[in-house]
Each structure stands twice: as C-alpha cells, then as structure tokens.
Amino acid sequence: MTSPLLHSLTIALGERSYPIQIGSGLLSHADSFAGLPTASAALIVSNSTVAPLYAQALQGALRQHYGQVYLLVLPDGEAHKDWQTLNLIFDALLQNGCDRKTVLFALGGGVVGDMTGFAAASYMRGVPFVQVPTTLLAQVDSSVGGKTGINHPLGKNMVGAFYQPQRVLCDLDTLQTLPAREISAGLAEVIKYGPIADMAFLDWIEAHITELVARDVHALAHAVRRSCEIKAQVVSQDEREGGLRAILNFGHTFGHAIEAGLGYGDWLHGEAVGCGMVMAAQLSQAMGLVDQAFVQRLTRLIGAAGLPVRGPVLDAVDNAGRYLDLMRVDKKAEAGTIRFVLIDGPGRACMRGAEDALVRAVIDRCCAA
Ligand code: NAD
Ligand code: GLY
Numbered sequence: 001m002t003s004p005l006l007h008s009l010t011i012a013l014g015e016r017s018y019p020i021q022i023g024s025g026l027l028s029h030a031d032s033f034a035g036l037p038t039a040s041a042a043l044i045v046s047n048s049t050v051a052p053l054y055a056q057a058l059q060g061a062l063r064q065h066y067g068q069v070y071l072l073v074l075p076d077g078e079a080h081k082d083w084q085t086l087n088l089i090f091d092a093l094l095q096n097g098c099d100r101k102t103v104l105f106a107l108g109g110g111v112v113g114d115m116t117g118f119a120a121a122s123y124m125r126g127v128p129f130v131q132v133p134t135t136l137l138a139q140v141d142s143s144v145g146g147k148t149g150i151n152h153p154l155g156k157n158m159v160g161a162f163y164q165p166q167r168v169l170c171d172l173d174t175l176q177t178l179p180a181r182e183i184s185a186g187l188a189e190v191i192k193y194g195p196i197a198d199m200a201f202l203d204w205i206e207a208h209i210t211e212l213v214a215r216d217v218h219a220l221a222h223a224v225r226r227s228c229e230i231k232a233q234v235v236s237q238d239e240r241e242g243g244l245r246a247i248l249n250f251g252h253t254f255g256h257a258i259e260a261g262l263g264y265g266d267w268l269h270g271e272a273v274g275c276g277m278v279m280a281a282q283l284s285q286a287m288g289l290v291d292q293a294f295v296q297r298l299t300r301l302i303g304a305a306g307l308p309v310r311g312p313v314l315d316a317v318d319n320a321g322r323y324l325d326l327m328r329v330d331k332k333a334e335a336g337t338i339r340f341v342l343i344d345g346p347g348r349a350c351m352r353g354a355e356d357a358l359v360r361a362v363i364d365r366c367c368a369a
Contacts, residue, residue: 110142117148121163136186184306185270251277274307
C-alpha cells in the first residue's frame with residue numbers, strides 16, 4: 001500500500017540533508033521508512049503515554065525493514081529530560097547488543113525527540129536516528145534542525161549536541177489524541193514564525209486560530225508545513241546557530257526563565273514560550289522597535305491560542321531580579337550579558353542586549369501580581 005503523504009520538503013544541509021514528510025497515517029506505513037540506512041536492528045524510544053497509542057503500529061511498519069525492532073518506554077515528562085533517563089536509552093542499546101548501525105526512532109514529543117537525538121549522537125560516537133514527532137510542538141519545531149539534549153538543574157537544554165536526523169515523519173493523525181493544553185503549547189511555536197519571518201503567515205494564523213485550536217486537519221497540515229518550511233530555511237543557512245538561527249528563540253529567553261524558575265514541567269515549554277513572546281514583544285516596544293498596536297495584536301493571538309499572557313511571579317521579594325538571574329544562564333548570554341531576540345519591525349527579528357532597568361520594567365508590567 002502507498003503511504004498517504006501530503007507534503008514533503010527538504011532541509012538542505014549538504015550531505016546531512018534530509019526530508020520532512022507530512023501526512024496522515026504515515027507512521028503505520030512501511031513505505032514511510034523505505035530508503036533509511038540499513039541495519040539489523042531498530043530501537044523505538046517512546047514514553048508511557050505515547051507508546052500505548054502508537055508504538056505497536058510503528059513497530060509493525062518497521063518490522064518490514066529491520067530484523068529486530070526493540071521498544072524502550074521512558075517515564076513521561078519534562079522533569080525526566082535528564083541524565084538518569086538518558087542513561088536508560090544507553091542501557092537498552094547495550095543490553096540488546098545494538099551495534100553502530102542500529103537506527104533509533106524517537107516516537108513522542110520534544111522531550112523524547114531531544115533525548116533520543118542526544119543518545120543517537122553519542123552512542124558509539126553516533127548512530128542514525130529518525131524523528132517521529134507526535135506533538136504539534138515537535139512537528140513544527142523540535143524534531144527539525146538537529147538540536148538535541150537534556151536539561152541541567154541550573155539551566156534548560158544546557159547539555160546536548162547538534163545532530164541531524166535521517167528523516168522527520170510528521171503523522172498529523174497523532175495530533176488528534178493530544179490534550180488541548182498541548183495543542184495550545186504547540187501553537188506558541190507556530191505563532192512564533194509570524195513575527196520573526198512571515199507576517200502573511202501571522203495573518204493566516206489569526207484568520208484560522210479557531211480551526212487550529214479545534215485541530216481541524218487541513219488547518220494543522222498548513223500550519224505544520226509552513227512552520228517547517230520557515231524553520232528549514234533558517235536552519236539551512238545557519239545549522240549551528242552562529243547567528244541567524246537564534247531568531248527561532250523568540251520568546252525563549254523569558255520562557256526558559258519561567259520554566260527553570262517554576263521547576264521543569266509546571267508550565268509547559270510552549271506556554272512559557274507564548275508568555276515569553278509577549279514579554280519580548282513588550283521589550284521590543286520599550287526599545288522603540290515596534291509599536292503598541294503590534295504588541296497588542298500578538299498578545300491577543302497568543303491568548304486566543306489558549307496560552308497564558310501574564311508571567312508567573314518567581315520571587316515574592318525581587319521577581320525581576322530572579323528572572324534576570326535565570327536569564328543570565330541562557331545559552332545566548334555572552335559573558336553574563338543577556339541577549340534577547342526582539343522584533344525589529346513586523347516580520348523581522350534581531351538580537352540585542354538591553355538595559356537591566358528596561359527589562360525589569362517589562363517584567364514588572366508583564367507578571368501577575
Ligand atoms: P512533551 O514531549 O513533554 O510532550 C507533551 C505531552 O504530550 C507529554 O505528556 C507526551 O507524553 C504527550 N504526548 C505526546 N504525543 C502525544 C499524542 N499524540 N497523544 C497524546 N499525548 C501525547 O513536550 P513537547 O511540547 O512536545 O516538547 C517540549 C520539549 O521540546 C522541551 O523539552 C523543549 O525544550 C523541547 N524543544 C526542543 C526544540 C529543539 O529544537 N530541539 C525546540 C523546541 C522545543
Ligand atoms: N527551537 C529553536 C531552534 O531549533 O533553533
């Protein structure tokens with residue numbers, strides 16, 4: 001049977017180029033996995049929520065290509081994106097006698113994808129891996145572009161590697177079983193692409209936000225496709241974030257502070273990014289880069305996507321100070337100076353430092369009393 005592919009695009013990285021395939025029912029079709037590196041074994045890495053839903057279908061399809069298809073089920077949650085859980089992947093690979101040709105399949109959201117990618121980057125100094133993202137956030141962002149890693153108690157995604165997958169397979173059907181809160185979290189990363197790169201896409205998202213929240217399959221297909229196109233263009237130009245790629249972190253500096261400050265897993269990553277985009281837009285306005293109407297428009301859309309638009313209080317005594325301390329651990333910080341992704345006119349992003357006093361004022365204005 002031919003697999004029902006809706007769209008395929010390529011992320012152009014020379015010999016590390018790979019396809020992103022978007023469609024319905026892809027993960028249960030053996031054809032979806034044709035042409036991958038040959039190996040005697042494959043390991044599916046998933047978690048306790050996703051495996052019961054999709055692992056059997058994926059295993060069935062992969063058995064057409066690999067003699068052994070092992071399954072490892074990790075505990076679910078951002079709080080498990082750590083060394084201890086990563087080590088379970090190495091345990092499974094070694095206990096099953098997996099060699100350096102073994103192909104890893106990340107079946108799940110960004111947490112499973114980032115950890116599986118990092119395990120693939122380091123097991124026997126590198127084995128091939130395939131992303132099978134099952135959250136909206138993972139389909140529009142984390143599965144594409146080769147950022148892999150885990151959290152450290154002192155900072156988000158602080159340990160990891162750039163390591164590209166062989167293929168990304170976005171099966172849109174999997175989005176139907178996502179909790180509503182996770183759809184909203186994924187929409188934060190979809191919305192992100194508008195202000196940083198494509199205002200026409202922002203117009204489209206605004207016009208279709210109700211369908212997107214209601215997970216209409218046509219609306220989701222377009223959102224996944226356009227998001228992946230924009231991300232592919234950016235990553236193709238700047239794979240290892242020497243400059244341009246940092247724009248994909250719009251909202252993430254404030255967002256990472258929220259996640260680390262509350263403890264990973266309290267707010268979802270996408271919720272923190274959504275709120276972080278409001279704060280970054282406010283900072284852009286405070287620096288004279290965009291007008292109030294733009295900030296209000298973005299804030300309204302983020303709210304309509306079901307995301308929080310007011311930041312949490314991280315410290316009752318010096319809330320802004322706590323945010324600043326946490327943001328200094330951000331990977332974009334240079335010698336302790338925080339570098340923000342700001343909107344430099346609609347559809348255009350830039351990287352800037354900002355006066356602490358200005359940032360403090362924005363945090364005070366944006367955080368719930
Ligand atoms: P997640 O992986 O925790 O998944 C969210 C929840 O949805 C989990 O409980 C998961 O088990 C469940 N789930 C997944 N698919 C499901 C399905 N189809 N049906 C029902 N439940 C399902 O979170 P996420 O939002 O996918 O990813 C967030 C992570 O991604 C963060 O760790 C973030 O740092 C990372 N990230 C990485 C990049 C990158 O470029 N590598 C980019 C953005 C985010
Ligand atoms: N999610 C940001 C990046 O991939 O660079």
